[in-house]
Amino acid sequence: MRRVQGCLAVVVLLTxxxxxxxxxxxxxxxxxxxxxxxxxxxxxPDNLYLGEGIGVATNSKGHVYVYTRxxxxxxxxxxxxxxxxxxxxQDLYGFLFAHAVRVDKDDNIWAVDEGSNMAVKFDPTGKVxxxxxxxxxxxxxxxxxPPPGTPPPNAQPYALGRPTDIGWDPQGNxxxxxxxxxxxxxKYDKNGKFLKSVGSRGxxxxxxxTPHSLQVDAKGNVYVADRGNARIQVFDSNLVLxxxxxxxxxxxxxxxxxxxxxxxxxxxxxxDSNPAAARDITGEVYKMELDGTVVGKFGKAGKQLKEFSTIxxxxxxxxxxxxxxxxxxxxxxxIVLHPQAAKPTSTSAAR
Amino acid sequence: MKxxxxxxxxxLLLVTAGHAISAQQQFGGAQLAVPEIPFDSVPNFLKLxxxxYLGEVPGVATNSKGHVFVYTRxxxMTATLGxxxxFTxxxxxxxxxxxxxxxxRxxxVGIYGFLFAHVVRVDPQDNIWVVDEAANLVIKFDPAGKVLMTxxxxxxxxxxxxxxxxxxxxxxxxxxxGEGGAPAGGRGGAPATxxxxxxxxxxxxxxxxxxxxxxAQGNIFxxxxxxxxxxxKFDKNGVFVKMVGHRGxxxxxxxTPHSLAMDAKGNVYIADRANxxxxxxxxxxxxxxxxxNVGQPWAVCVSPGAHxxxxxxxxxxxxxFDNGEIYKMELDGKIVGRFxEAGKQMKQFGSIxxxxxxxxxxxxxxxxxxxxxxxxxxxxxxxxxx
Numbered sequence: 001m002r003r004v005q006g007c008l009a010v011v012v013l014l015t016x017x018x019x020x021x022x023x024x025x026x027x028x029x030x031x032x033x034x035x036x037x038x039x040x041x042x043x044x045p046d047n048l049y050l051g052e053g054i055g056v057a058t059n060s061k062g063h064v065y066v067y068t069r070x071x072x073x074x075x076x077x078x079x080x081x082x083x084x085x086x087x088x089x090q091d092l093y094g095f096l097f098a099h100a101v102r103v104d105k106d107d108n109i110w111a112v113d114e115g116s117n118m119a120v121k122f123d124p125t126g127k128v129x130x131x132x133x134x135x136x137x138x139x140x141x142x143x144x145x146p147p148p149g150t151p152p153p154n155a156q157p158y159a160l161g162r163p164t165d166i167g168w169d170p171q172g173n174x175x176x177x178x179x180x181x182x183x184x185x186x187k188y189d190k191n192g193k194f195l196k197s198v199g200s201r202g203x204x205x206x207x208x209x210t211p212h213s214l215q216v217d218a219k220g221n222v223y224v225a226d227r228g229n230a231r232i233q234v235f236d237s238n239l240v241l242x243x244x245x246x247x248x249x250x251x252x253x254x255x256x257x258x259x260x261x262x263x264x265x266x267x268x269x270x271x272d273s274n275p276a277a278a279r280d281i282t283g284e285v286y287k288m289e290l291d292g293t294v295v296g297k298f299g300k301a302g303k304q305l306k307e308f309s310t311i312x313x314x315x316x317x318x319x320x321x322x323x324x325x326x327x328x329x330x331x332x333x334x335i336v337l338h339p340q341a342a343k344p345t346s347t348s349a350a351r
Numbered sequence: 352m353k354x355x356x357x358x359x360x361x362x363l364l365l366v367t368a369g370h371a372i373s374a375q376q377q378f379g380g381a382q383l384a385v386p387e388i389p390f391d392s393v394p395n396f397l398k399l400x401x402x403x404y405l406g407e408v409p410g411v412a413t414n415s416k417g418h419v420f421v422y423t424r425x426x427x428m429t430a431t432l433g434x435x436x437x438f439t440x441x442x443x444x445x446x447x448x449x450x451x452x453x454x455x456r457x458x459x460v461g462i463y464g465f466l467f468a469h470v471v472r473v474d475p476q477d478n479i480w481v482v483d484e485a486a487n488l489v490i491k492f493d494p495a496g497k498v499l500m501t502x503x504x505x506x507x508x509x510x511x512x513x514x515x516x517x518x519x520x521x522x523x524x525x526x527x528x529g530e531g532g533a534p535a536g537g538r539g540g541a542p543a544t545x546x547x548x549x550x551x552x553x554x555x556x557x558x559x560x561x562x563x564x565x566x567a568q569g570n571i572f573x574x575x576x577x578x579x580x581x582x583x584k585f586d587k588n589g590v591f592v593k594m595v596g597h598r599g600x601x602x603x604x605x606x607t608p609h610s611l612a613m614d615a616k617g618n619v620y621i622a623d624r625a626n627x628x629x630x631x632x633x634x635x636x637x638x639x640x641x642x643x644n645v646g647q648p649w650a651v652c653v654s655p656g657a658h659x660x661x662x663x664x665x666x667x668x669x670x671x672f673d674n675g676e677i678y679k680m681e682l683d684g685k686i687v688g689r690f691x692e693a694g695k696q697m698k699q700f701g702s703i704x705x706x707x708x709x710x711x712x713x714x715x716x717x718x719x720x721x722x723x724x725x726x727x728x729x730x731x732x733x734x735x736x737x
Contacts, residue, residue, distance in 0.1 A: 049498060051463030052505075071440050071461035096433050097507070115433035136434040143435040162434070181435070272504055274555035276591040303500055303589040328504050330463070 022271045023230050024281035025249035033287060033296040034338040037305040041323075041334035042066070042082045050076075053325030053332050055101035055111070055313040059124065064323060066332055067101035067111055067313070075101065075111055077126075082334075088126040094118040094135060099179075100165045100213070100313060112176070114162040119176060130192055132176065133160035155182040157194035165213045165253075169220035169237050177214040177224055185211060185224055187239060198239040203229050206241045213253040217262055217290055225251035225266065232266060232292075245292040249282060255316040256290070263295065263319055264288045267311040270301035272327045274309075283308050285324070287339075298337065303329055386732040388679060388688040392697045396452045396726040397421070403454070405446075408717035409704040410471035410481065411724050414494070417450030419707075419715065420458075421724055422471035422481050436508035443468035445481060452726075458496040464488040464505055469576075470562050470610070470705050480563050482573070485509065487557040489573055502573070502589050503557040549580030549598035549605070554591050557583075562610050566617035566634055574608040574621055582608060582621060584636055595636040600626055602638040610705070612653040612661070614682055620661060622648035629663060629684075642684040646674055650716075652706040653682070660687065660711055664703040667693035669720060675700045677714075679729075688732045695721055 042064065044050065055067035062080030065088075067073070073095040077085040088109065089095055097115025104110065107124040116135035123129050136143060155161065161181030168174055172190030184199035185208075199208045209228030216222050220237030231246035232254065249268030257263045270283040283301030285308075288294050299308050313325035320337040397419065399405065410422030428442030443465040447455040458479065459465055467485035474480060478499065479492040491500040551558065558578025565571055569587030581596035582605075596605050608630075610622035617634035629642040629651060646665030654660045661682055667675040675693025677700075680686050691700050701721030708714050714727040 044497075046496075047457075047460045049459065049462045070463050071465075096431065097436075097438055115436070115438060117434050136432075138432045142432060142437070273552070274502075274504065274591075276553040279554075279591070328501060330498055330501055 022250050022268075022278045022282050025247060025268050025284070025286070027247040027286070027294050030286070030294050031296045033298040034341045035298045035306070036336045036338075038334040038336060039305060040082070042078050042332055043084060045084050048076075048084070050330050050332070052098075052327045052330055053312065054098040054327065056323045056325040056332050057101045057103045057109070057313070057315045058317045058323060059103045059107040059109070061107075064315075064332070065101050065103065065109055066325065067098040068325075068330075069098050073098040073113065073115070075109075086126070088122060089120070089128075092120070092128075094120045094131070096135070099163065102166055104168050110166050112163050112166050114164060114179060117160045117163060119160070119163060119166050119174075132174070132188065132192055133158065133163065155184055155186075155197060157186075157197075160186075164211060165215075165225075167214050167216035167222065169216050169222075170218065171220070173220075173237070175214055175216055175222050177211040180210055183208040183211065185214065185222060185235065185239060187237075196239055198235065198241075205244060206233070208233070213251065215254045215256040215264070217256050217264075218258075221290075223254055223256065223264060225254050227251055232264075243292065245288070247292070248286045248288070248294065249284075252310070253312060253314045255314040255322070257316045257319040259319070262290055263316070264290055264292075265314055265316050265322065267308075267314060267324070269311045270309060272310045274328060285311065285314070285322075287337075296339065298335070305333070306335075308333075385678075385686050386688040388690040388732050389730040390690045390698070391728045391730075393726040393728065394697065397448055397724050398452050398454060400454050403446075405722050405724070407468075407704075407719045407722055408724055409468045409719060411705050411715050411717035412471045412473045412479075412707050413709045413715065414473045414477040414479070415475075416477075418455065419448040419450075419452065419724070420471045420473060420479055421446045421448070421717065422468040424468050428466055428485070430509070433508075438507075439466055439485070439509045442466045442485070443483065445471065445479075456496075458492060459490075462490075462498075464490050464501070466505070469560070472563055474565050482560050482563050484559045484561065484576065487560060489557075489560065489563050489571075500589050502571070502585065503555045503560065547597045549578070549596070551575065551579040551581050551583070551594060553594060555583075561608060564611045564613040564619065566613055567615065568617075570617075570634075572611060572613065572619055574611040577607055580605040580608065582611070582619065582632065582636060593636055595632070602630070602641070603632075603636075605630070610648065610650045612651040614653050614659055614661075615655075618682075620651050620653065622651045622663065624649060629661075640684070642680070644684070644686065645678045645680070646676075650703055650706045652708040652714075654708045654711040656711070660708070662706050662708050662714065664700075664706055664716070666700065666703045669702055675703075677703070677706065677716075690727075690729065697725070698727075700725075 050068045051070035057065045064078040066076045075088045094116045099114040100112040102110050109122040111120045118133040121130040160178045163179040165177045174188040176186045183201040184197045186197040187195045208226045211224045212227040213225035222235040224233045230250045234243040248266050251266045252269035253267050255265045267285045279301045284297045284299045287296045309329040310327040311324045312327045315323040322335040325332045405423045406425030412420050422445050429440050430437040445458045464486040469482045469484040472480045477494045481490050486505040487503045489502040557575045560576040562574045571585040573583045580598040581594050583594040584592040606625035608621045609624040612620045619632040621630045623630050627647050631639045645663045648663045649666035650664045652662045661680045664677045665674045672693040676689045676691050678689050702719040703716045704719050705717045712729045
């Protein structure tokens with residue numbers, strides 16, 4: 001790893017990142033789902049700190065995996081009671097800037113890193129099983145980004161451009177949302193062989209503007225959080241566009257529950273630049289049928305328990321016990337929903 | 352005629368001297384006949400374990416038990432090459448010592464937000480707050496050292512490039528600072544009025560923030576800072592309430608609001624460093640008054656208790672031995688006395704960057720260029736003046 005040491009003789013200049021335009025969801029009259037947040041759901045040992053809560057996922061035993069931008073990017077495992085178990089991948093070559101962690105049906109743990117441009121598959125014990133993408137060679141220095149306004153170059157089959165998320169269909173095919181630099185969804189077979197990709201930068205149907213999260217339902221349909229376009233795009237497993245849901249704000253992260261009746265959760269997260277102007281129109285999570293019908297919503301922007309400061313990762317293995325990780329509060333919350341207590345509004349949410 | 356010319360020249364100098372040193376020399380040390388406060392410096396107050404070093408000490412603060420927290424720039428900020436970006440880590444550490452100066456522990460080992468220390472402060476509940484200038488973060492730790500709240504966000508990527516001196520007169524940089532900033536509009540041609548620099552964006556978009564304080568209700572006040580030039584008020588839960596200020600020299604304008612202190616009534620004292628003044632704001636961030644007679648304030652501190660005092664350090668700049676004294680003042684700006692001078696020996700100061708005055712006669716100072724904390728014991732003022 002090549003490192004550049006900044007010393008006091010240089011001035012540190014902040015990269016100006018544009019404010020993300022965050023929009024109010026179009027859907028109205030959505031029932032509020034009552035919920036609680038479990039205090040201190042994760043117990044961290046002394047002198048171990050979470051940084052930005054980027055990814056969170058559970059396995060079949062209820063163990064919780066947190067992929068965090070700490071001093072370095074790190075992956076932690078906790079048991080079903082929130083007790084710290086271990087760190088996975090300490091000093092791993094592929095851990096540069098966390099983006100997502102997901103657990104597949106065989107309890108393998110997958111980390112998607114937007115700094116190293118890699119997806120790393122660990123077996124349940126934490127051994128590396130497979131890699132997709134490759135960390136750019138540091139010896140070549142920084143890559144020059146394309147000039148502003150120009151489309152990115154054609155995406156290569158095995159080179160990811162700041163990838164964001166990963167999912168699998170029942171056959172084990174792998175889908176990656178890719179990402180900030182590319183604007184596509186890539187499909188690999190279960191052995192990591194490239195099959196197909198779809199998408200380019202833009203706002204037309206099938207195009208994407210930061211595909212930021214991805215989930216696959218039991219039929220193999222692929223749900224893509226097309227964040228910058230404020231919509232969820234649904235593709236079938238051949239990556240043919242099937243539907244667009246544009247009524248739930250800017251989706252930052254998606255989650256689909258298991259079981260015979262699957263639900264889709266989508267977070268219209270409070271922007272990470274914490275602008276006062278977006279505080280009252282963002283921060284909520286929507287619960288939807290797979291066809292886009294909104295069932296209910298919960299949450300609001302803020303730093304307290306039961307409030308959300310830029311949700312970036314979401315786990316819904318249990319439909320009423322969600323784990324959410326937040327960027328700017330540096331934490332993970334366990335959210336318990338009480339949908340039976342929801343009061344229907346006069347007009348049911350239309351879609 | 353000559354006199355008029357001289358005054359004009361002085362005024363011009365004052366206006367154009369964006370850089371402190373010349374302005375500082377103009378103002379010099381301030382008013383005449385200030386009593387000298389005798390004082391001692393406690394030798395070897397902080398006992399560091401072997402192989403542990405302080406670097407520059409921008410931050411020092413005590414809690415209600417007298418424990419001392421030191422936020423220091425030490426080690427090296429490291430930038431790691433990603434594909435098209437660099438990721439920054441490390442560069443600052445937070446240490447705790449007990450009331451006798453014995454080392455207790457380190458807080459925030461390997462944490463995401465410690466890049467370039469600016470201050471540490473302890474609130475009435477003994478929570479520990481740090482302000483990191485490069486990470487654009489205010490971080491609140493509980494007394495045990497767990498993170499309770501963050502305000503602001505560390506930039507995902509920080510470009511490191513060679514220093515380029517600004518070309519005076521500093522042309523407004525177009526944007527309002529922070530992440531984006533300037534209001535929409537004016538795209539089609541030259542704006543009718545010059546763009547406002549340093550106003551920031553309503554919310555948490557800090558741009559090199561400098562200090563934090565609280566009023567009796569727990570509202571949070573942040574001076575922000577080098578990039579922005581504003582003061583921001585949040586409620587106790589971190590919800591944005593209000594902001595004031597932009598770059599400039601008038602009331603509620605700032606040129607590096609570098610330090611912030613609160614009195615018991617909730618008034619806000621801002622060390623408006625390059626403007627050579629302390630601005631006093633009320634709790635709703637309205638301008639109340641300003642003190643122009645204490646040189647260039649780098650660090651301010653208000654003591655607790657029934658009779659509160661305001662301390663302000665006219666610190667020497669990096670690379671000179673000018674000034675360096677601390678003023679003790681009434682809250683209304685009346686100077687009670689002064690002590691100290693620039694230098695490297697005990698009882699001398701190397702660019703004091705933060706003052707702790709929980710005990711008005713036992714002052715802790717953190718020094719940038721001497722890499723140390725001194726504990727100062729003040730005695731009754733003598734009759735000698737300077």
